[in-house]
Amino acid sequence: MAKRWTxxxxxxxxxxxxxxxxxxxxxxxxxxAGVHGSFELxxxxxxxxxxxxxxxxxxxxxxxx
Amino acid sequence: xxxxxxxxxxxxxxxREMIAGPVYRKYEKAIRKMWSVxxxxxxxxxxxxxxxxxxxxxxxxxxxxxxxxxxxAVTDELVPMLAAAHRLRRFDWTMFxxxxxxxxxxxxxxxxxxxxxxxxVLDPEEVAQHFLxxxxxxxxxxxxxxxxxxxxxLPDYGxxxxxxxxxxxxxxxxxxxxxxxxxxxxxxxxxxxxxSYEIVIDTTERWHAFPALNKGFRxxxxxxxRHITFGTMxxxxxxxxxxxxxxxxxxVFDAYRGNIVGLxxxxxxxxxxxxxxxxxxxxxxxxxxxxxxxxxPDETLIDQILDPSIDFVVGVEAG
Numbered sequence: 001m002a003k004r005w006t007x008x009x010x011x012x013x014x015x016x017x018x019x020x021x022x023x024x025x026x027x028x029x030x031x032x033a034g035v036h037g038s039f040e041l042x043x044x045x046x047x048x049x050x051x052x053x054x055x056x057x058x059x060x061x062x063x064x065x
Numbered sequence: 066x067x068x069x070x071x072x073x074x075x076x077x078x079x080x081r082e083m084i085a086g087p088v089y090r091k092y093e094k095a096i097r098k099m100w101s102v103x104x105x106x107x108x109x110x111x112x113x114x115x116x117x118x119x120x121x122x123x124x125x126x127x128x129x130x131x132x133x134x135x136x137x138a139v140t141d142e143l144v145p146m147l148a149a150a151h152r153l154r155r156f157d158w159t160m161f162x163x164x165x166x167x168x169x170x171x172x173x174x175x176x177x178x179x180x181x182x183x184x185x186v187l188d189p190e191e192v193a194q195h196f197l198x199x200x201x202x203x204x205x206x207x208x209x210x211x212x213x214x215x216x217x218x219l220p221d222y223g224x225x226x227x228x229x230x231x232x233x234x235x236x237x238x239x240x241x242x243x244x245x246x247x248x249x250x251x252x253x254x255x256x257x258x259x260x261s262y263e264i265v266i267d268t269t270e271r272w273h274a275f276p277a278l279n280k281g282f283r284x285x286x287x288x289x290x291r292h293i294t295f296g297t298m299x300x301x302x303x304x305x306x307x308x309x310x311x312x313x314x315x316x317v318f319d320a321y322r323g324n325i326v327g328l329x330x331x332x333x334x335x336x337x338x339x340x341x342x343x344x345x346x347x348x349x350x351x352x353x354x355x356x357x358x359x360x361x362p363d364e365t366l367i368d369q370i371l372d373p374s375i376d377f378v379v380g381v382e383a384g
Contacts, residue, residue, distance in 0.1 A: 008352035010345040010371055038263060038346050041290030043091070047298065048356045 001051040009036050017056045024049055078156035087298060088157040091291050095164035100284050102175045105277050107182040113274035114183050121272070126184065127197040128265055129278070133176035134196065135215055135258075140169040142219040142249065145226040149242050152230045161295055168288040175281045183277070204377040209323030214253055218321060222248045239303045243310045247317040250296020251354040254289055257324060259350045260343035262286055267338065297357035304359060311360045318351075318366065325351070326369045327377050344370055 003024040007014040014031055018024040025045045032040040083089055114122070143166050150158035181187040186195070204210070212218070222245040229241040262282055269279040304310045318325070325347060328340060348370050355362040369375055 008349050008356065010348040010367075036345070036349075037342060038349075041286060041293075043290040043294040044353055044357075047087075047294045048353065 002054045002057050003049040004052045004056065005045060005049055007031060007035075009038075012036070017052055019054070019057065021046055021049055078154075083157050086157060088155075088161050088295065091295055092157065092161040092164060095161065095168070095288070095291055098287060100171075102171060102178055102281075105175070105178075105280060107179060107277045110179065110183040110275045110277040113272075117272070117274065123195075125268065125275075126195045128261070129176060129179065130192050130195045131197055132261075132265075133173065133180060133192060136169060136173035136176055138215050138219065139249070139253070140166065140173055142223050143169060145223040145230065145245060146242070146249070148230045149226055149238050149245075152238055153235065153242070158295075158299065161291075165292050165295065168292070172285050172288070175285065179278060179281065183275075204323070204327070204375075206375070209326050209375075209377070211323045211327060212321055214248070214257065214321050214324055218248045218317075219245075219253065222317070236307070239307065240310055240313060243300050243303050243313045244317055246296040246300050247314040248321075250293050251300070251314065251358065252317060252321060252325075255293040255297065255354045256347055256350045258289075260346055262289075263346065264338060264343065293354070294357060297354055300358045311358075314358060314360060315363060318363065322366060322369070325366065326375055340376075 002017050002019055003021055004015060004017045005024045005028045007028070009032070012035070014035070016024065016027045016031070018027055025042050028045045029040055029042075032038050117125070143162070147159060147162045147166065150156075150162055177187065180192060186192050222241070226238070226241040226245045229237040233241070262285070266279055266282050269275040269282075300310070300314065304314075328344065348367050351367065351370070352362050
C-alpha cells in the first residue's frame with residue numbers, strides 16, 4: 001500500500017502520496033521546511049499517514065507545489 | 066500443551082500482538098535513539114554568552130530558565146500516567162512511559178548543565194532571579210483569560226488520575242487518563258510548547274550562536290515527538306473504546322483556550338520574530354493532535370488563533 005500525507009498548516013492542504021513511510025516523512029519534512037519555514041517531527045508524520053492504493057501515486061504532487 | 070494456571074499466566078505481559086504494536090515500536094525507538102547530555106560540548110556556547118548584548122542575554126535567559134523549570138515540572142508530573150498504565154494492565158504503555166520519564170529527567174539535566182556551564186548559574190536562588198513571571202494578560206476584549214497550565218492544570222488532572230487509579234473503575238481511570246493526556250501531551254507538549262522550541266532554534270540560527278543549545282533542543286524535540294504521539298495514540302485507543310471520552314479532550318482545550326489564542330510570550334522576550342509563523346504553526350499542531358487522536362478539531366478555536374484582531378500577548382516581565 002502507498003502512503004498519503006496531507007499538510008494541515010493554516011491555509012494549506014498539500015498532499016503527497018509515496019510508496020512507503022520513509023519517503024512520506026522526507027517529502028513532508030521537505031514541504032514544511034520549504035513552504036512553511038518550519039519543521040515537522042518524524043512521529044507526527046508517521047502516525048497520521050493514510051494507506052492508499054498504489055495507483056494514487058500518479059496523482060501525487062511535488063513537495064513545493 | 067497443558068492448561069496453564071491463570072494466576073501464573075497473569076504474571077507475564079509480553080505477547081506477539083503487543084510487541085508488534087505501535088506503542089512497543091515507540092519504546093524500541095526510544096532505546097535506539099538514546100543520547101547523553103555528557104556528549105554535548107558547551108564550550109562554544111560559553112564563548113557566545115560572553116559576546117552577546119545584555120538585552121540578548123536577558124531575552125534568551127528568560128526563555129531557557131522557563132524551560133529549565135518546565136522540564137522539571139513535567140518530570141515530576143508524569144507518575145500518575147505510569148500508575149494508570151499499570152492499573153489498566155497495559156504493559157507496553159508502562160515500558161514506553163519508563164523511557165518517557167527518563168527522557169524528561171534528561172531534558173531537565175540538559176538545561177541544568179547549559180545554565181551551569183554557559184551562564185554560571187545552577188542553584189534555585191540563582192536561576193529563579195531570571196524566571197519570567199507572567200504578568201496580567203492584556204486581552205482588550207476581555208474574552209480570554211490565561212491560566213497556568215503547567216502548575217495548575219497538570220497537578221489538577223494528575224491528581225484526578227491518581228484518585229481514579231486508586232479507587233475508581235477502569236472507565237474512571239480511562240476517562241481521567243484522556244483528560245490528563247489531553248492536557249499534558251496534546252495541549253502543553255503538543256501545541257503550546259512547540260512554537261517555543263522553534264523560537265529558540267530560530268534565535269540561535271539568526272544569531273549564528275549557541276550550537277549546544279540548538280543541538281540540545283533538536284535532540285529534545287526528537288524525544289518529544291514520541292512522547293506527544295504516545296499520548297495522542299493512547300487517547301485515540303481509549304476514545305475508540307468509548308467515544309464519549311472525546312468530549313474530555315475538548316473540555317481541557319476549552320478550559321485553557323486563552324493560553325493558545327494569545328500570542329507566544331517568548332516573542333516579547335526575543336524580538337524581531339515573525340508573529341504569524343508561530344500562530345500558523347499552532348494551528349497545524351492543534352489539527353495534527355486532533356488527527357492523531359481521531360477527533361474533529363474545534364474550528365472556533367482555530368478561527369480565534371488566526372484572527373488578527375485577537376492579538377494580545379501573554380504578559381511577561383522579568384522576575
